[in-house]
Amino acid sequence: MALTKEQMAQRIARELKDGWYVNLGIGIPTLVANYIPAGISVELQSENGILGMGPFPFEGEEDADLINAGKQTVTLKDGAAIFDSATSFAMIRGQHVQLTVLGAMEVNDSGDIANWKIPGKMVKGMGGAMDLVASADNIIVCMLHTNKAGESKLLKQCTLPLTGVGCVKKIVSDLGVFDVTPEGFRLLERAPGVSVEEIKAKTEGRLVVEGLVPEMQV
């Protein structure tokens, strides 16, 4: 079975290390905050100007002046800090944020990512994604392995306008976990019940499979 959104978020949460500052993108990456392992303390950065972002507010306690980068109402943890957008991106470009998790429309086997524009159809803009992918040492992309037509989104070459070049280090898709290596996508784990053959068939880019690939614990 392919992973659910929650299971993908859960799996990514296991990559977190104690003491990290982490930026979670909009969508599935936001869910990672719900699965931070016990005994691990991380601080969430939101690029509109928060360190120490807390959970969503209780009903009736929403504050229009306190939102995250997805424009959702949020709260602050004790010890949080607020700052302007230039300072926020100084944290990001200056590599003070240890991990970025974001979604993608396409990635390729040399680590390029496309997630901001479909020419002639959809132009939402890149927001902070270009700054984030150009700077972070550690980028995990969280995405569905195929599009609605069943075509691979892990490609030899991206077809959409790029967000960043050679920057993706790790991918958690609904079918497996992959490192991006000079040889291509290296399969580290399979989703429960998903075969190596299925992953091979649904991966257009170069895929490296070495030995027995373990099934993910979920």
Add this chain to the structure above:
Amino acid sequence: MNKVVANAEEALRGIADNMTLMVGGFGLCGIPENSINALVKSGVKGLTCISNNAGVDDFGLGLLLQTKQIRKMISSYVGENAEFERQMLSGELEVELIPQGTLAERCRAGGAGIPAFFTPAGYGTEVAAGKETREFHGKMYVMEEWLRADFALVKAWKGDRLGNLVYKRTARNFNPMMAMAGTVTVAEVEHLVEPGEVDPDEVHTPGIFVQRIFQGSNYEKRIEQRTVRKR
């Protein structure tokens, strides 16, 4: 020194067709609601607006799009606005999309007198097309130029007669950099106070960057994505 003006109409005196404006805010958070409403009433057109987002169809900068007063938008993310998308895809509206951190730094640079800087954001993408690139310490960077504006319209929580500003929570966002980069910076505040009522240690935007300040009214503070959890 007294920078206080009576209202938004007076604060915007001098704004003319085809000017470049910076407008603070992130989404609908921390936007200068009073100044935007006054711009709609003024009827000025051909504006170039530099703002992280373009509002929603019936609020924020979306109001100026409905009335077709904006010729060009410079933003990082415009996904919440159907009228915007329509005007852009039809070619009525010119749009320059730039990475959010680059936008913030270009405003800061404009205010700080730094004509250009190098950033890794956008290297190898269409954002870097036609721009100088250079290698520093083994990594490639793109040269980006400062942004400046005829008017910068910002919103703060509290401000004094001298233009010292304090922002609240994430309503700060782009407001401080834009305040620095306007030839005329107009600040609207929820609380206009006397000098001495803002602790000097707590000033976010020093008054030197602000030319006009007024007490705003009737703040709607619309929430784009109301998200709550169960008790």
